[in-house]
Amino acid sequence: MSAPQPVPPSWKDIGKSSNDLLGKDFPIHGTQVEVKTSTPSNVAFKVGGFRDSKSTAITGDLEAKYTDRKHGLVFTQTWTTSNVLRSQVELENQIAKGLKLDLSTALIPDKGQKSAIVNLTYKQPGLHTRAFLDLFKGPTFTADTVLGRDGFLVGGEASYNVTEGKVTRYATAIGFSAPEYAVALHGLGNLSIFHASYYHKVSPDVEAGAxxxxxxxxxxxGVALEVGTKAYLDSAAFVKAKINNAGILALGYTQALRPGVKASFGLALDTQKLNEPNPIGPAHKVGASITFEG
Incomplete structure (x- = not known):
């Protein structure tokens, strides 16, 4: 008898290992501070601020999240400095095992703009499917499904405009995932854009991807190519580096200063413009991120 199949990743998480390696922990666009706290009554707060180094604009948001694990309920409320009010209600494993209901809304009071998206997620061994209905845009119905068996993944996504009565977007993907490596191939934008990604955990301390x-x-x-690596210096620090075929080299360093406090620093250099008089711009970027969690 074959072993039970695990629940495969969702559509957006196919190729996640490579995407995280090449996309996270490179705070090169400005300075960010994030503070996370929680209360004994299952309420978590998150306050974040970001200063864009290019425009010098400062943005921030305040998020409060209440979790009722007994009833599978999560309620999240967010208010941003651009006066956007976001609300999200999640209900999981109450109607049926593996089924999650999610309602996400956004409101900009001074502009009268609003949005509401109903999400359904259903997970079972070997299956992960989601459906989204945008109530005010179209309305548009989007669905994606991922099937998985023995590490092999096959997925697809399609969007249907109810008013126009036609499919407006479709995509597909295949992949293979193992504990030490993962590969994925995406056909996006109505099969006009193709992504191929690779991730390899070379050792407990070194990861590589492309x-x-x-x-x-x-x-x-031509093909746009990006390769990167991550190396752990010790249990509290790691460095990352990546470079693309345009000659942009990015470096990242993350250090856990103490339990609950993490700092990250990033630097991006255009290797074709290293002779510019200003070493940090406009072709080059530098930034930092500090996270406090209690």
Missing amino acids: KAIYDTNATTS
Whole structure:
């Protein structure tokens, strides 16, 4: 008898290992501070602020999340400095095992703009499917499904405009995931953009990955390529580096200063413009991120 199949990742998480390796822990666009706290009554607060180094604009948000684990209920309320009010209600494993209901809304009072999206997620061994209904845009119905068996993944996504009565977007993906490595191939944008990604856990202390993107609609020919690596210096610190075919080199360093306090620093250099008089711009970027969690 074969072993039970695990629940595969969702559509958005196919290729997640490579995406996280190449996309996270590079705070190169500005300075960010985030504070997370929680109360004994299952309420968690998160306050975040970000200063964009290019525009010098400062943005922030305040989030409160209440979790009722007994009844599978999560309620999240967010208020941003751009006066956007976001609410999210999640209910999981109450109607049926593996089924999650999610209602996400957003309101901009001074502009009268609003949005509401109903999400359904159903997970079982070998299956992960989601459905989204945008009530005010279209309305548009989007669904994606991922099937998994013995590490192999096959997925697809499609959006249908109810008013126009036609499919407006579709995509597909295949992949393979193992404890030490993962590969994925995506066909996005109505199969006009193709992503290929690879992730390898070389050792407990070293990870490597790469991504290639080919856009059939691009004005310039060729494939965009990016490779990167992550190395743990010790249990509290790691460094990351990546470079793409345009010559942009990014470096990241993350250090746990103490339990609950983490600092990250990032630097991006255009290796084709290293002779610019200003070493940090406009071709180069630098930033930092500090997270406090209690």
